[in-house]
Amino acid sequence: MSSTAAGSKQSTVKQRAELALNDEFLRKAVKFTTERLRSGKKSASEEHGNWDDWRERGRQIRLHTIAHLDYYLNLFADNARANGVHIHFAQTDVEAVRIALEIAQRKQAKSVVKSKSMVTEELHLNRALDSIGVEAIETDLGEYIIQLAGETPSHIIIPAIHKNRYQIADLLSAEAGETLAPDTQILAGFVRKKLREKFLEADIGMTGCNFAIAETGSMVLFENEGNARMVTTVPKTQITLMGMERIIPSFEDLEVMATLLPRSATGQKLTVYMSAITGPRRSDDADGPDEMHIIIVDNGRSNQLGDPEFQELLNCIRCGACLNACPVYRHIGGHAYGGTYSGPIGAVLTPALNSNVAEWDDIANASSLCGACYEACPVKIPLHDMLVYLRRRKVESGNGSKLESAGMKGFSAVMGDARRMRSALKIGQFGQKLVVREGGIRLRLGPLKGWNTYRVAPSLPKHTFRDRWKEVDRDAQMKGKPLDPAVQARMEAIVKQRQQGGGHGHGGHA
Amino acid sequence: MDMADTHKEWLQQMELQSQAKQKSFIDGISAKLGRPRTEQPPVHPFRGAPDFWRTFEWTAEERIERFGANFRAAGGYVERLSDMDEVRRFISDKAVEWSAKYVVRQGQPELDELNLEDALENANVAVWNSSVDEEWKARAAEADFGVVLADYAVAYTGSITVLSSKNKGRSVSLLPTVLFAVIPAERMRTRLGEPLQQFDAIGREELPAGIHFISGPSRSADIENDLTIGVHGPGVVYALIVG
Numbered sequence: 001m002s003s004t005a006a007g008s009k010q011s012t013v014k015q016r017a018e019l020a021l022n023d024e025f026l027r028k029a030v031k032f033t034t035e036r037l038r039s040g041k042k043s044a045s046e047e048h049g050n051w052d053d054w055r056e057r058g059r060q061i062r063l064h065t066i067a068h069l070d071y072y073l074n075l076f077a078d079n080a081r082a083n084g085v086h087i088h089f090a091q092t093d094v095e096a097v098r099i100a101l102e103i104a105q106r107k108q109a110k111s112v113v114k115s116k117s118m119v120t121e122e123l124h125l126n127r128a129l130d131s132i133g134v135e136a137i138e139t140d141l142g143e144y145i146i147q148l149a150g151e152t153p154s155h156i157i158i159p160a161i162h163k164n165r166y167q168i169a170d171l172l173s174a175e176a177g178e179t180l181a182p183d184t185q186i187l188a189g190f191v192r193k194k195l196r197e198k199f200l201e202a203d204i205g206m207t208g209c210n211f212a213i214a215e216t217g218s219m220v221l222f223e224n225e226g227n228a229r230m231v232t233t234v235p236k237t238q239i240t241l242m243g244m245e246r247i248i249p250s251f252e253d254l255e256v257m258a259t260l261l262p263r264s265a266t267g268q269k270l271t272v273y274m275s276a277i278t279g280p281r282r283s284d285d286a287d288g289p290d291e292m293h294i295i296i297v298d299n300g301r302s303n304q305l306g307d308p309e310f311q312e313l314l315n316c317i318r319c320g321a322c323l324n325a326c327p328v329y330r331h332i333g334g335h336a337y338g339g340t341y342s343g344p345i346g347a348v349l350t351p352a353l354n355s356n357v358a359e360w361d362d363i364a365n366a367s368s369l370c371g372a373c374y375e376a377c378p379v380k381i382p383l384h385d386m387l388v389y390l391r392r393r394k395v396e397s398g399n400g401s402k403l404e405s406a407g408m409k410g411f412s413a414v415m416g417d418a419r420r421m422r423s424a425l426k427i428g429q430f431g432q433k434l435v436v437r438e439g440g441i442r443l444r445l446g447p448l449k450g451w452n453t454y455r456v457a458p459s460l461p462k463h464t465f466r467d468r469w470k471e472v473d474r475d476a477q478m479k480g481k482p483l484d485p486a487v488q489a490r491m492e493a494i495v496k497q498r499q500q501g502g503g504h505g506h507g508g509h510a
Numbered sequence: 511m512d513m514a515d516t517h518k519e520w521l522q523q524m525e526l527q528s529q530a531k532q533k534s535f536i537d538g539i540s541a542k543l544g545r546p547r548t549e550q551p552p553v554h555p556f557r558g559a560p561d562f563w564r565t566f567e568w569t570a571e572e573r574i575e576r577f578g579a580n581f582r583a584a585g586g587y588v589e590r591l592s593d594m595d596e597v598r599r600f601i602s603d604k605a606v607e608w609s610a611k612y613v614v615r616q617g618q619p620e621l622d623e624l625n626l627e628d629a630l631e632n633a634n635v636a637v638w639n640s641s642v643d644e645e646w647k648a649r650a651a652e653a654d655f656g657v658v659l660a661d662y663a664v665a666y667t668g669s670i671t672v673l674s675s676k677n678k679g680r681s682v683s684l685l686p687t688v689l690f691a692v693i694p695a696e697r698m699r700t701r702l703g704e705p706l707q708q709f710d711a712i713g714r715e716e717l718p719a720g721i722h723f724i725s726g727p728s729r730s731a732d733i734e735n736d737l738t739i740g741v742h743g744p745g746v747v748y749a750l751i752v753g
């Protein structure tokens with residue numbers, strides 16, 4: 001198929017889709033299932049047995065892969081190439097962006113449809129695409145809403161959680177050019193139709209990657225909406241951005257990851273879709289991309305390799321369980337962390353990726369060190385220990401004041417009694433104000449006082465988090481609420497649903 | 511030189527750059543790991559699921575029952591049908607009930623035998639990739655019904671597995687509003703690992719471009735955490751277990 005003929009066909013697809021999409025039919029269908037889902041007795045998710053054995057297995061697989069990352073990543077690249085994928089290596093964010101933009105320019109792309117990808121957020125790729133006149137369209141329902149509003153996501157599980165349906169109806173009505181009722185089904189129906197046109201028009205589909213299988217060169221995506229499938233099925237060119245640590249050896253190992261990731265991310269047994277893409281479309285296939293690129297990104301990840309205290313960070317499968325488990329995160333929400341990755345994993349990963357000592361204390365301070373993140377983590381990453389290492393390194397590197405060093409001592413004393421602290425925090429797992437006020441903050445006002453009260457060193461580049469933390473701290477003391485109560489209620493509902501296997505939200509973060 | 515040729519040349523040039531970069535990139539990883547690069551496959555003692563899980567198996571009836579419970583809990587619909595004649599009748603009845611106008615189905619021989627083309631009197635039934643000059647993605651995008659035959663199903667997670675090929679489009683299980691997946695009972699497995707191990711056994715060269723596990727209707731909870739379905743993929747999914 002020549003590229004010109006293909007181009008004209010592409011527009012035909014759109015016209016036909018516009019002509020034939022049967023709105024009435026869709027509306028009936030949506031109502032049909034949704035009502036049953038809502039009214040039907042939710043079958044309690046049966047307890048998945050031997051959870052700790054699975055976690056341990058997941059940890060071992062990740063430890064093994066990262067310990068031999070040179071071998072497995074090389075194998076993946078060779079195999080993906082043999083499948084017909086164009087592989088690229090990017091040491092830095094700048095390099096990754098340059099490669100992605102070059103492909104977009106070569107393809108004379110006007111628009112790119114995207115499914116949620118933390119790596120592209122890390123690279124600020126949307127902005128870069130915009131700068132060369134390429135429209136980047138987020139296609140997750142929540143991300144799409146946030147993009148229309150010109151904002152950044154507030155919660156990586158439910159990005160538009162800070163918007164209510166009336167605000168969303170206003171945003172979408174402006175896009176539709178007609179007034180849409182503030183009804184979830186009507187709004188979702190509009191987005192389905194609108195984004196379908198976008199999928200059919202787009203020159204490039206862009207995704208992240210949950211796992212990459214070394215032995216077959218396949219990339220694996222977990223999701224609930226189907227937009228990642230759209231993005232990898234409809235456009236003629238696919239670009240996948242992949243963190244270099246996403247590797248697992250085999251499909252057999254994927255069973256373990258598929259057991260751990262959705263259960264930890266959303267409480268589902270499996271996300272609605274799990275897709276393994278092995279190369280571009282075969283010559284006689286009638287869908288799938290003609291051209292497929294995978295950009296393998298380092299961007300600070302390799303700094304963790306060979307570091308005994310932080311190498312395990314690369315085991316992270318981006319399930320978000322540590323966020324939901326963290327009383328501090330639940331209290332202050334995602335925006336406060338400032339970086340792409342928030343919550344306990346973000347607190348460690350952000351400074352680690354940036355190798356930026358000056359930022360360490362800033363974010364590491366946002367942890368109450370209760371260990372809830374470790375207990376939630378499906379691959380048993382000792383995040384709470386890592387936060388301690390970060391603080392220690394900051395002190396060692398001379399960025400800590402005398403007062404902070406004194407704080408370290410008091411801090412070890414608390415760690416010695418970690419069990420008590422943990423159970424103290426558990427009591428209030430749902431009562432966030434209680435936890436942060438009576439748990440985290442009071443504990444820190446005790447032996448850790450130094451950590452809370454030291455002054456900002458003038459050389460520190462970012463004060464954002466600290467400033468917000470102080471506000472939160474003050475708010476909590478004054479029984480003010482840092483989050484809109486409606487938003488907070490929704491967040492709590494999510495945590496509860498997760499525990500009941502409700503499966504709301506996205507299935508992990510590619 | 512026309513566009514396509516320059517593009518090809520550019521890709522080749524990128525390819526050379528990438529291969530050179532691969533060496534330094536991977537060598538850099540070995541250096542960080544503090545040892546020389548190994549060409550030998552490392553011994554992987556923890557490959558795949560824990561041992562206790564590998565022998566776990568439900569009986570044929572249990573598998574069907576568990577699959578049904580899981581699939582329904584995820585918002586899907588499950589029917590147990592005795593043969594393909596019943597499948598034809600079931601889909602025809604639904605087509606009347608829903609007044610479906612456009613249907614797209616995979617070109618699998620088992621579905622050829624269903625002959626939905628004659629059975630669905632008021633609908634236009636298209637067979638995936640059955641002619642070269644048709645725009646197949648558009649056919650699927652406008653379809654009310656999509657009909658596929660599953661390659662596997664997994665009871666433990668309530669999943670249907672479909673593999674792509676010339677006559678099996680990825681779009682057919684994705685773009686239509688309502689999806690019917692016909693599952694021959696003997697393709698029902700207990701564990702996710704069963705089909706996954708098959709893919710390792712099949713090996714890279716023979717794997718299809720797309721392998722999809724489908725565990726219910728497309729869903730989202732992004733508006734006020736209120737569950738809605740069918741934002742992108744099919745909003746209604748019927749698993750029709752035959753035999």
Ligand code: SF4
Pocket residue numbers: 264315316317318319320321322323345373376377378379380381383
């Ligand atoms: S560190 Fe957090 S996001 Fe990463 S795997 Fe563990 S719980 Fe999930």
